[in-house]
Amino acid sequence: MKIPQWALAFARIGAALSTLLLAPSVSMASSHMDAPLITRDPSAHITDVYAFVSKVGNVKYLTAAVAVYPFEEPSIGPNKYNFDDNVLYAIHIATGADLAEGEPTISYLFKFNTTFKNNNTIAQSFLGPIENVDDANQNLTQRYSVTKVVHTEKHEQGDEGARDTVEVLGTNLLVPPNNQGLVTPHYNQNENGNNFAKEGINDPALLDVYTSQTVYPINNGYTVFAGQRADGFYANIQSIFDLDATFSGPEKPLDSQAGFNVHTIVINIPVAELGGDQQIVGVYATTSRKALTVLSDPRAPATFGEYVQVHRKGNPAFCELLVAGKDKDLFTETCPTVDQTIFEKYALAPELATLLGAPLNLQTDRTDLAGIFIPDLVKVDLSTGPARLADNPDDLMFNRLGMFGGDTLALFAEFSFRLWVGSFFSSF
Numbered sequence: 001m002k003i004p005q006w007a008l009a010f011a012r013i014g015a016a017l018s019t020l021l022l023a024p025s026v027s028m029a030s031s032h033m034d035a036p037l038i039t040r041d042p043s044a045h046i047t048d049v050y051a052f053v054s055k056v057g058n059v060k061y062l063t064a065a066v067a068v069y070p071f072e073e074p075s076i077g078p079n080k081y082n083f084d085d086n087v088l089y090a091i092h093i094a095t096g097a098d099l100a101e102g103e104p105t106i107s108y109l110f111k112f113n114t115t116f117k118n119n120n121t122i123a124q125s126f127l128g129p130i131e132n133v134d135d136a137n138q139n140l141t142q143r144y145s146v147t148k149v150v151h152t153e154k155h156e157q158g159d160e161g162a163r164d165t166v167e168v169l170g171t172n173l174l175v176p177p178n179n180q181g182l183v184t185p186h187y188n189q190n191e192n193g194n195n196f197a198k199e200g201i202n203d204p205a206l207l208d209v210y211t212s213q214t215v216y217p218i219n220n221g222y223t224v225f226a227g228q229r230a231d232g233f234y235a236n237i238q239s240i241f242d243l244d245a246t247f248s249g250p251e252k253p254l255d256s257q258a259g260f261n262v263h264t265i266v267i268n269i270p271v272a273e274l275g276g277d278q279q280i281v282g283v284y285a286t287t288s289r290k291a292l293t294v295l296s297d298p299r300a301p302a303t304f305g306e307y308v309q310v311h312r313k314g315n316p317a318f319c320e321l322l323v324a325g326k327d328k329d330l331f332t333e334t335c336p337t338v339d340q341t342i343f344e345k346y347a348l349a350p351e352l353a354t355l356l357g358a359p360l361n362l363q364t365d366r367t368d369l370a371g372i373f374i375p376d377l378v379k380v381d382l383s384t385g386p387a388r389l390a391d392n393p394d395d396l397m398f399n400r401l402g403m404f405g406g407d408t409l410a411l412f413a414e415f416s417f418r419l420w421v422g423s424f425f426s427s428f
Contacts, residue, residue, distance in 0.1 A: 033070070034319045035328035038311045042069045043084035044287040046313040047262050048233050049091075051283040051378045052387040054268065059221065060277055062382060064091050064108075065266040066285035066313075072228070072261035074179065081178055081228065083112040083142055083263055087287050088307050091267060094282035094336075094377055095274055102282075102336025102375030106274070109147040110226065110265050112175070116140055126183040129193075133174050133213045137183070142175035146224055146267070170218030176210035176227040179261070186210055197230070223268040231257040233316070243355055271382055282377030284314035284336060309333055314376035322346045322373070336375035347373045 038045045050065040066089065072081045083089070088111060092104035117139050118127065128137035150165040177184050182193035186209040189195040198208060207215075215225045236254045271277045288307035311332045313319075319331045323346050331343060347369040353362050 035332045037329045044087045044310050046311050049285045049313050051380045055386040060271045061268045064283050067262040067264040069263045085112050085114050090286045099282045107149040112144045114142050129183050143172050145171045173216050174214050176214045178228045221270040226265045228261050229264040231260045231262045233257050277382040280381050284377050286312045314378050318373045318376050321352050322350050339375040344374045
C-alpha cells in the first residue's frame, strides 16, 4: 500500500500562530486548556485542528486533522489514553456560502469501539510484545468507522422529506497501539523499546510497522488514520500566561508541548469531493456526547438521548486567549454560526493586547482579527500547492514559522497554519 505524503507530513505536525496582537517577534498558540468544563473531559477535549493541501500523484487533497486528549504523559503507561467509545468525533468542512455563515457543508464522523481479548488480567493493554497491530498480545484494540454527511441545503430544509445524505466510507478500521516501550518496539529507534521514539522521516518505507498497517484507503478515494501521535503544536505557553511579551527564560522559545502525546484523527479528502480546488474552504472540529437524563429514583436507569456538542475548535487560541471567562464554556457548546452575534466583540477588542501592553491602535477596532476568527474556521485556499515536507533537504525555502520565517508557499490571508515535519511517532 502506498503511503500518501500527508502521512509523512503528519509524522510530526506543528503550526505557527501569526503574531497579530503584538510585535512580529511575539507569537501565541493553544495550550490545550480552552474552557473550564472541557478540561474535565480529556478524551473529548480538542487540542488542535490542522488543515492543508496535499497531493498524491496527480490527485489533490484537503488534509484535515483533529487532535484530542491533551498532555498525554508517555511514562504514565498506556492503559487510559484512548479514543472514547462514547464520544462522537467530527471534522466539518464549509464551502461556498456556508463559509461566511459558519455552516458545515460536509461533516466526517468518527465513531470508536474498544474490545479486549482478555478481561481477566491486570494487563489491560498489552499481554506481551506486539509485532503487528491487533496480534494476540494487543489486549486492548480499538476500531472505528468513518461516515460522510452532506448537509441539506437551507432552501431544502422546509421541503417535506428533505434529509442529509449519509454515506459510510469505512468500517472496522484499526487504531495502532500506544507507544509503551518494550512491548511496542517498532515505534522506537533500532526497533528497541528502551530507546527514544524514531525521528521524523521523508520516505514511506521508513514508517514503523504499526503506523503503516493503520493508514487506510477507504471508499471514494479517501485515506484515514487515527492513533496516538506526538503533539506537534509548537508554542511557548508559559511566557504567554506569565504575560511576558519578551519570552524570557532559560529556553527561548520554550516548546510547552514537547514530550507530550495526543490522539489524532487525520483524513485525506479528495478535492473533487468538495467541488474542485478553485475555492476557499473552512474547517473546524467538534466532539459530542449523548445527553444523559438521570431520574430522582436511584433505582431508575439513566436514559441517553441525542448527541450534544461538548467542544469545538477551529483556529487555535481564540477561545482560550480572547474569549472572556464567562463565555468560554458557551463558546465550546455552540456552533460557528453564532460567532458574529456573540463572540465577534472579543476579536474586535482583544483584552490580551491590553494585558501585554500592546500599542493602543492594536487594542480596539481589530477588524483584521475579526476577519480571521469570525466565524472561527481554519480557512484553506485549495488552489495552492501542497504543503511542504520539512525533511526535504531540497526545499530550501521551507521554514517552520511559515511566512514569518520567510516561507514563500502561497497562503490565504495574513493568518494561516504552516505545517512542518518532525516525528510522526508518539513520544517515549
